[in-house]
Amino acid sequence: MELKLEQVGDVTVAQVCEETLSANNVQDFKSEMAKILKPGSKVVLDMGKIKFVDSSGIGGLLSCVNNLSSSDSQLKLSNVTIQVRNLFELVRVHRFLNVFNTSEEAVRSF
Numbered sequence: 001m002e003l004k005l006e007q008v009g010d011v012t013v014a015q016v017c018e019e020t021l022s023a024n025n026v027q028d029f030k031s032e033m034a035k036i037l038k039p040g041s042k043v044v045l046d047m048g049k050i051k052f053v054d055s056s057g058i059g060g061l062l063s064c065v066n067n068l069s070s071s072d073s074q075l076k077l078s079n080v081t082i083q084v085r086n087l088f089e090l091v092r093v094h095r096f097l098n099v100f101n102t103s104e105e106a107v108r109s110f
Contacts, residue, residue, distance in 0.1 A: 001028035005036065011107045012036055013078075015046040021057030029057075033064050041073045044106040048079030058093055065096055074098075076106040 002017040014036060021029060036043055053061075061077075068075055076098040080088070088094040100106035 001025050003032050011042045013044045020052045022054040023056035026056045026060040042110050043075050045077050046103050078103040078106040
């Protein structure tokens with residue numbers, strides 16, 4: 001799983017360079033996210049290229065959010081495609097995820 005990282009002030013913007021977040025790559029995703037979700041970090045996950053997320057992918061995202069509860073780190077999502085956004089709403093995980101239309105909005109929200 002490749003994440004393209006960009007630093008905007010004290011916020012790390014991580015763009016997912018894959019089209020899916022699924023059982024095939026969720027372990028790699030979680031490993032890569034663990035590298036940047038350090039205590040006190042502010043991270044925006046740009047999901048603009050992701051067209052498909054399965055239950056394992058949702059679990060991976062929720063795992064990242066759950067790991068944040070033990071530190072003062074923050075994770076926000078941006079550029080979530082309409083298909084993925086609809087899935088988040090269908091399974092009601094959007095209540096646990098901070099989702100923004102653009103990465104710029106997410107960065108400003110810190």
